[in-house]
Structures are given as C-alpha cells and as structure tokens.
Amino acid sequence: MRILAAMSGGVDSAVAAARAAQDGHDVTGVHLALARNPQTYRSGARGCCTLEDARDARRAADVIGIPFYVWDMAEEFHASVVDDFVAEYAAGRTPNPCLRCNEKIKFAAVLDRAVALGFDAVVTGHHARLGADGLLRRSVDAAKDQSYVLAVLTREQLDRSMFPLGDSTKAQVRAEAAARGLAVAEKPDSHDICFIADGDTRGFLAARLGEAPGDIVDAHTGDTLGTHRGAYAYTVGQRKGLDLRTPAEDGRPRYVLSITPKTNTVTVGSREDLAVHRVTGERAVWHGERTPVECEVQLRAHGEVVPAVVTVDGAGLTAELRVPARGVAAGQAVVAYRSDAAGDVVLGSATITTDRADD
Structure with missing residues (x-):
C-alpha cells in the first residue's frame, strides 16, 4: 500500500514509519508545520512543531530511506485547534487540544489530503492498537496509551489509519530506534500543550482574553469568598490557586465546582460536592x-x-x-x-x- 507517515520529529513516529517501510509498504514521510512562528526551539520536553523537530523528522526519513516533505498546516491548526482552545475556555469549558488536533488536523485535513494524493492510509506513532477486526483498542503500554484522544475518529478514518506501536512499550520503541540508528532514540517526549511551550496556560489565555475580574462564590451560601482575574484560569475539580479570603468552617479545602461565563462566576464547594x-x-x-x-x-x-x-x-x-x-x-x-x-x-x-x- 501507499502509506503517508506523519513524522513529528519524535521517536514514536520515526519507529512507526520505519515499521511500515519494513513491512513492504511504499512509505512517504511528512512533517506537519503547525506553528506560525517555528523559530524557537523546544525547552526541555515542552513544545513541539519547531525547526528542530522538522530537522529530526527529515534525518529519520533519510535513515529509513523514504521520501520526505513538509506540509504547512499552520493556518488550519490555528483555526481548528488554537482558536477552538481559547473559545472553549472563554465559554467556561476545559478543552483537550490533543483530541481536537487528532480530529481536525491529523485524521481529517491530513488524511483527506493524503487520499486525494493517492495514498491508501496514514501511519502515526500513537500508542494504540487497531485489531484485525478494525476495532480501536488500548495500547499494551497502559502508561502511554493514547486511545482516549483517538476515540473521536470515525469508522472511515480508522479504516485508513495504522498504529504500529500499539503492541510495544515505550522502552521497546526506544530500543528499536537505537538499533535502527535513529538519532531520536533518546529524545524526550513532548509534554503539556504543544502550542504553549512554556507551560503557562493561564498566561497564554490572559494574553488573548484579557483580564476579566469576577467573584468566587460558595455553592451553598452564595457568599463571595474571593475574586478572580479571569474565570478561564480555572477548571472543575481545581483545588490549588483559589486564594480565598474566607476559609471553610470545617477547615477542609474547597474545589471548583462550576464556571459560569454569563455571570463571570467561579463556584466552589467541598470535595463531596464534586x-x-x-x-x-x-x-x-x-x-x-x-x-x-x-x-x-x-x-x-x-x-x-x-x-x-x-x-x-x-x-x-x-x-x-x-x-x-x-x-x-x-x-x-x-x-x-x-x-x-x-x-x-x-x-x-x-x-x-x-x-x-x-x-
């Protein structure tokens, strides 16, 4: 089959592409340029989609011996993932950008383009399994399982997807990468939200939504217990960082129960209230x-x-x-x-x- 390998520049996608090529498929590697300004490098294990990642992906493709291209999808990514992320927080919700990226970019825009170019399927380095029955299953490596963020995929998308790493642990993937001579064998995994490389989600949202002071209120009494500078900085279940003026009568911690954008209110209560x-x-x-x-x-x-x-x-x-x-x-x-x-x-x-x- 003609396979398009989505290569992020990390070890997982490199090994996935190598396995597909070893299995006899006609594989072409593609790196998705998702950042509008890719001039900065990752900090530790944070961030992705940098020039460093693109170069790592190209070097991996050279070692595997497959053609390699870079697709600029920054505008699609910004509209479908980044703007959606900001809008969801503004509406009082807590989005999962990795899930949205899989849904809108990797297995919609990329897959659609791949099929239009004559490819039969897209292979990625996700840790999940697709059985002979076509069903999506958890990876054998529970700590790295990514079936949760792939569960948005439709039957048609799954039928054109390949996840070769689902039967391997991360340690096995790294060992295989080293054996294949891939320089990314020990490259750190990316963490947090890829487009917020410094990990400061609150600062990222504040720069786009501005400060919007409001009240933090008690779910039972309706009393104002404190104030916030933007309800988007909170999520349901949060305990730390509330900075409340009035402690609970029983001295127990309070948790965020709900966020109401219409009144710009954060409501808090006990753990049992959650x-x-x-x-x-x-x-x-x-x-x-x-x-x-x-x-x-x-x-x-x-x-x-x-x-x-x-x-x-x-x-x-x-x-x-x-x-x-x-x-x-x-x-x-x-x-x-x-x-x-x-x-x-x-x-x-x-x-x-x-x-x-x-x-």
Whole structure:
C-alpha cells in the first residue's frame, strides 16, 4: 500500500514509519508545520512543531530511506485547534487540544489530503492498537496509551489509519530506534500543550482574553469568598490557586465546582460536592453495539475508568455512572470502553456537556 507517515520529529513516529517501510509498504514521510512562528526551539520536553523537530523528522526519513516533505498546516491548526482552545475556555469549558488536533488536523485535513494524493492510509506513532477486526483498542503500554484522544475518529478514518506501536512499550520503541540508528532514540517526549511551550496556560489565555475580574462564590451560601482575574484560569475539580479570603468552617479545602461565563462566576464547594452520577455528551462517535450498554467510561486523559451504562441517541450520549466521579469538566471527552480477551476496546466517545444542573 501507499502509506503517508506523519513524522513529528519524535521517536514514536520515526519507529512507526520505519515499521511500515519494513513491512513492504511504499512509505512517504511528512512533517506537519503547525506553528506560525517555528523559530524557537523546544525547552526541555515542552513544545513541539519547531525547526528542530522538522530537522529530526527529515534525518529519520533519510535513515529509513523514504521520501520526505513538509506540509504547512499552520493556518488550519490555528483555526481548528488554537482558536477552538481559547473559545472553549472563554465559554467556561476545559478543552483537550490533543483530541481536537487528532480530529481536525491529523485524521481529517491530513488524511483527506493524503487520499486525494493517492495514498491508501496514514501511519502515526500513537500508542494504540487497531485489531484485525478494525476495532480501536488500548495500547499494551497502559502508561502511554493514547486511545482516549483517538476515540473521536470515525469508522472511515480508522479504516485508513495504522498504529504500529500499539503492541510495544515505550522502552521497546526506544530500543528499536537505537538499533535502527535513529538519532531520536533518546529524545524526550513532548509534554503539556504543544502550542504553549512554556507551560503557562493561564498566561497564554490572559494574553488573548484579557483580564476579566469576577467573584468566587460558595455553592451553598452564595457568599463571595474571593475574586478572580479571569474565570478561564480555572477548571472543575481545581483545588490549588483559589486564594480565598474566607476559609471553610470545617477547615477542609474547597474545589471548583462550576464556571459560569454569563455571570463571570467561579463556584466552589467541598470535595463531596464534586460527585457526578450522570454525564452527558454531544457530537457522539459510536462504534459499539446497540445501547444501552454496560461498559466503562474514562472522563479525562489518563483518568480512571468508571463502570457505567451508556446510551447513545443520535449525536447525544448519556453515561449513568455506577460509581460517582469527581472533577468532570465540560469540554473533555467521555470515552466508553469494553474489556474482552484481547484488551480494552473503544466503543465510542462524545464531548462532555455536563454541568452541575445535570447531576
């Protein structure tokens, strides 16, 4: 098959491309230039999409022996991921930009372009598995599993995707890269949000949304306990950085329960107040059997799974949780899994819309 290998400049995508070429596919490497200003280099393990990454990807392609190109997708990335990220925070939600990048860029814009150019599929270095049955499953390396951020992919997109690393641990991938002579074998993984290289999300949002002072109020009494300079700096479940003037009567910590952009209010309460028994979602993508179905759901990247009964109705999804979850934030994804002999299968996903009124 003719395969387009998305090469970020990291070790995972390099090994994925090498495996595809070794399997006899006609592979072409492509690096996505996503930054409008790629002149800065990564700081430690932060950031990506720099000139350094593009050069690392090109060197890896040379070692593998495949053609290599750079596609400028900065404008698409900015509109679909960065602008969406800012707008979601302004609306009181907590987005997952990696999920949106997979949905809108890597497996929509890139895949569409690849198919138009005559490629049969796109291969990436994501840690997830696609079985012979075409079902998306968790990686064997639970610590690196990325099935959560891939759960937005449609059946048609999965049919044209390849994830060769799902059966390997990260240690095995690095060892293979070294054995293949790839210079990225020990390159640090990128962390945090790729377009916020210094890790200061609050500062990034403040520069774009400006300061918007408002009140932090108690969920039970309605009393104003403090002020904030922008509700976008908070997320549901947050405990640190509240800087409240009035401590709780029992001395226990308070947590962010909800963010209301209309009144520019951050509402706080006890840890018990965070408990959610029902999660609703929109823009559902469903691959599983007819619902309602008993399964498990994951409500944050790297979050714990919770047993639930999931019902899908058109583009809407409802998960009745068997065990209450805490820190459920609108804008994140609810991803449903079912366990079988071959591992955890992704049944589908939706973008969480739950607020406190849904409980």
